[in-house]
Amino acid sequence: MQNKSPSLITNSNGVHLSHMQQVRFSSAIVDYYYNSPVSILPQICTNDNIVFITDSNVAAAHPGIFEGRTTLLIQAGEESKTLETIERLCNELLEAQATRQTWIVGVGGGVVSDITGFVAAVYMRGVKCGFVPTTLLAMVDAAIGGKNGVNTGPHKNIIGTIRQPDFILFDPTLLSSLPDVEWSNGFAEVIKYACIFDKELFTELTANDISYYQKNAAALNGLITRCANLKNKTVAEDEHEKGIRKLLNFGHTAGHAIETTYSLPHGVAVSIGMVIAAAMSVEKCGLPHDLPARLRDLLRRYGLPATHAIDTGKIMSLLRADKKRNKEYIDYILLEQIGKGVICPLTFPEIESALKRHESNS
Numbered sequence: 375m376q377n378k379s380p381s382l383i384t385n386s387n388g389v390h391l392s393h394m395q396q397v398r399f400s401s402a403i404v405d406y407y408y409n410s411p412v413s414i415l416p417q418i419c420t421n422d423n424i425v426f427i428t429d430s431n432v433a434a435a436h437p438g439i440f441e442g443r444t445t446l447l448i449q450a451g452e453e454s455k456t457l458e459t460i461e462r463l464c465n466e467l468l469e470a471q472a473t474r475q476t477w478i479v480g481v482g483g484g485v486v487s488d489i490t491g492f493v494a495a496v497y498m499r500g501v502k503c504g505f506v507p508t509t510l511l512a513m514v515d516a517a518i519g520g521k522n523g524v525n526t527g528p529h530k531n532i533i534g535t536i537r538q539p540d541f542i543l544f545d546p547t548l549l550s551s552l553p554d555v556e557w558s559n560g561f562a563e564v565i566k567y568a569c570i571f572d573k574e575l576f577t578e579l580t581a582n583d584i585s586y587y588q589k590n591a592a593a594l595n596g597l598i599t600r601c602a603n604l605k606n607k608t609v610a611e612d613e614h615e616k617g618i619r620k621l622l623n624f625g626h627t628a629g630h631a632i633e634t635t636y637s638l639p640h641g642v643a644v645s646i647g648m649v650i651a652a653a654m655s656v657e658k659c660g661l662p663h664d665l666p667a668r669l670r671d672l673l674r675r676y677g678l679p680a681t682h683a684i685d686t687g688k689i690m691s692l693l694r695a696d697k698k699r700n701k702e703y704i705d706y707i708l709l710e711q712i713g714k715g716v717i718c719p720l721t722f723p724e725i726e727s728a729l730k731r732h733e734s735n736s
């Protein structure tokens with residue numbers, strides 16, 4: 375990854391608005407506007423030919439962003455992540471006479487960025503695109519790294535591309551309208567980074583709580599930038615997930631299957647997935663015995679569950695169709711220590727017995 379020296383963005387009166395950093399991935403260079411007001415968008419998309427994609431909740435919470443702009447709306451929620459939505463949006467882009475010069479800008483949570491990234495990758499075989507993430511989860515994770523996709527049946531993100539956006543603009547003030555449950559969801563991914571990469575972050579999180587970050591703009595911006603940079607560094611090293619990027623799946627393997635089976639929010643399911651993986655880590659990787667309990671305490675501190683009644687049979691049948699599986703095993707992400715994730719190939723019987731242990735303890 376290369377963070378070029380930040381360049382200043384100024385308005386027409388010469389007033390300093392924002393710092394832009396460029397992050398170099400193997401496929402593209404992406405402009406990151408951290409801690410920047412969404413009002414600078416016209417200075418980023420200089421030809422002012424913008425079509426927004428957003429969802430019903432974000433459109434209602436932040437109408438000013440879309441005033442006087444062509445805006446394509448999706449229904450809020452995971453159910454919108456389908457090929458039908460992609461086709462409908464492509465047709466609406468045609469009706470709006472969007473060309474290859476049009477910027478497609480997704481303003482919303484991970485559902486919007488996944489859909490926008492996909493639409494921008496396939497409309498006219500690829501057009502310019504940017505993201506303005508509006509959930510904590512999208513700011514620290516979903517908007518970053520170029521993965522996009524939709525679901526089919528119970529299979530999550532199974533159809534999609536890896537294509538970087540041209541820019542990402544982070545405006546933490548947009549989080550002011552975010553419901554508390556969505557703050558918790560975002561913290562599941564923050565805690566994930568702490569577990570796999572960043573012991574100091576784990577300590578920082580243990581000393582604080584959601585309201586601390588809600589009230590302290592500098593701490594919140596620091597948290598978002600720190601997590602975004604952890605993901606940038608990982609993706610820059612391994613954009614196509616041959617190795618180190620797999621670490622970002624900590625909590626996600628069982629998590630995705632639990633999310634689909636029980637229609638749980640992404641962060642809640644990841645939280646349960648991390649608890650299951652931490653318990654496996656003690657047995658398989660020598661994670662100290664006290665750490666799963668410390669992780670459970672931290673998750674609860676951020677409003678996340680440490681357990682959920684699961685049906686191992688149902689989860690296993692989805693895991694056997696997981697896109698990350700090999701014939702006999704799945705590259706499971708476990709912990710050697712807090713701050714040190716490792717890739718551990720586990721057979722299906724090994725995973726099954728870990729899930730059964732969780733099932734009987736919950």
Ligand SMILES: NC(=O)c1ccc[n+]([C@@H]2O[C@H](COP(=O)([O-])OP(=O)(O)OC[C@H]3O[C@@H](n4cnc5c(N)ncnc54)[C@H](O)[C@@H]3O)[C@@H](O)[C@H]2O)c1
Nearest residue numbers: 431435450483484485508509511512516521548551552640
């Ligand atoms: N592509 C990736 O690398 C990646 C990584 C992680 C997650 N994801 C995907 O992201 C999705 C989850 O993202 P999410 O948690 O942001 O979900 P989401 O996009 O569904 O947003 C959660 C809820 O918050 C609402 N919302 C969004 N911003 C708001 C705001 N500022 N004020 C009020 N309400 C607001 C939304 O309308 C929605 O109801 C999943 O589909 C997951 O698969 C993708």
